[in-house]
Amino acid sequence: MSQLQDNFGRRFHYLRMSVTDVCNFKCTYCLPDGYRPDGKPKFLDLNEIEHLVSAFSQVGTQKIRITGGEPSLRKDFTDIIRIVKDNDKINTIATTTNGYRLAKHAQEWYDAGLRRINISVDSLDPKMFYQITGENKFDDVMRGVDAALEAGFERVKINAVLLKGLNDKDLPRFLHWIKNTPIDLRFIELMETGLGHDYFKAHHLAGNDIKLQLEQAGWQFDTPAVDDGPAQNFSHQDYQGRIGLIMPYAKNFCASCNRLRVSAKGKLHLCLFTENGVDLRDLLQTPDQQAELIERLHGQLAQKKETHFLHDGITGVTQHLASIGG
Template sequence: MSQLQDNFGRRFHYLRMSVTDVCNFKCSYCLPDGYRPEGKPSFLTLSEIENLVAAFAKVGTRKVRITGGEPTLRKDFTDIIRAVADNSEIHTIATTTNGYRLEKHAKEWYDAGLRRINVSVDSLDPRMFYQITGENKFDEVMRGIDAALEAGFERVKINAVLLKDLNDKDLPRFLHWIKHTPIDLRFIELMETGLGHDYFKAHHLAGADIKARLEAEGWQYDQPAAEDGPAQNFSHPDYRGRIGLIMPYAKNFCASCNRLRVSAKGKLHLCLFTEHGVDLRDLLQSPEQQDELIARLHQQLQQKKETHYLHQGITGVTQHLASIGG
């Protein structure tokens, strides 16, 4: 089977698979009013996930990130990890989490096959953490990160969304943390979504400003590996940790796109923005449907646009990132 490729020569080996859009945090940039279900949830079942991953693996997917909402809210989260790990074509299994269950389950998830983990920590000030997330869980999350490091994960990343007049003063604290801690710190530039125009206008901070500051302090740009996505990574000889900048408003951000997204209800999203998604669920009911599913994937990729058009103020139909998994 030929690898998934679009009309611009981009190849897709990375699947971001949401397993729930439920989240127990109320982050101000994503779900400020908390999770509000739309009818009775009907998320992908374990067998549907197995069929989905099997089809993607057959056309070149080698990395799967399990996302949400908060994916660890699924009672069968460990079983999902195990199901993905059972596919020998998948070389890397990752997840993104708010970390609230990490302290208790890090070793269990590692033993099931999870190898990389991103934890959202938008501030190292417990009061600011509470202000942004709506949850007083800072200490639990930090203990969870320690548990992940102890469990042996090959890569632990910290995600922090940059927010002007909120956590933008935290940079020195973050840098002090990674001086002696071997983690990757990812600063994510705030993206405008359908529900967040006013918030974006008040709190958007250009990633280019952080990049200039890092370079002034001796951080060096790391040349990307072939499998790397759109993050720009930096290292410093005096620091054990690294920094990555995700700057969706930067020129040519989409040129290195290597990922596709499937929502918790089985819709294929070619981009985090711009379109409603294409239903795949009717072809996830049996392994015998795999060829038809793969044909649909190839067909839909021909519709993928060259860029997301965020820089033109076009936010598409995505109301908040929890609905697709970021």
């Protein structure tokens, strides 16, 4: 089966599969008013997820990240991990979580097949953490980080969205943390969404500013692996941890794009921004629909644009990142 490839020669090894858009945090850059359901949502069930994973595995997908919302809010989250694990063509199973349930379930998820985990920790100051997330859960999340390290995950990453005037003074504290802790710290440049124009103007901080500070301090750029995400990763001989920078406004950011997204309701998104998505759910009902589903995937890749249009202030239809898994 031929691999998914667009008209610009980019191949797609990596699927970000959302399983819910529900979240129990109220992060100021994503869901400042909390999750607001639109009617009674019906997210992909286990059979639909199995058919989706099967189709993508046949067209070159090697890595699947289970996302949300907060994916662990699904009672069958561990079963979802097992479904992905049971597909022998998927080499890497990852998830992104706010860490709310991590301390209790880290070992269970690892045993089910999860191997990489990203945990959102936007500040190491508990008061600032509360201000950004709307939840006084800093200690719970940090216990979750410890549990993930103890469970044996091959890669534990910490995600922190860069926010001018909020957590932009936290870099020394983060660096102190990873001096002797084997985690990957990732700073994510704030992206403008449909609901966040004023917030973006007030708090956007260019990731390149952090990059210059790192280079001046002796951090070295690491060559990316084929299934890596969009981060530019850096390491330092004096630190056990690494640092990654995700800079969507950097030149040629989209040139290395290798990931696609499917929303919790079964829509394929070729880009985090700019388009409404294409429904796949009608072809996720039975195994005998696989050929037609794969044909639809190939057809949609021909429509993928060369770049997003964030530089032009065009944020597309994405109202908040929780809606299609960030």
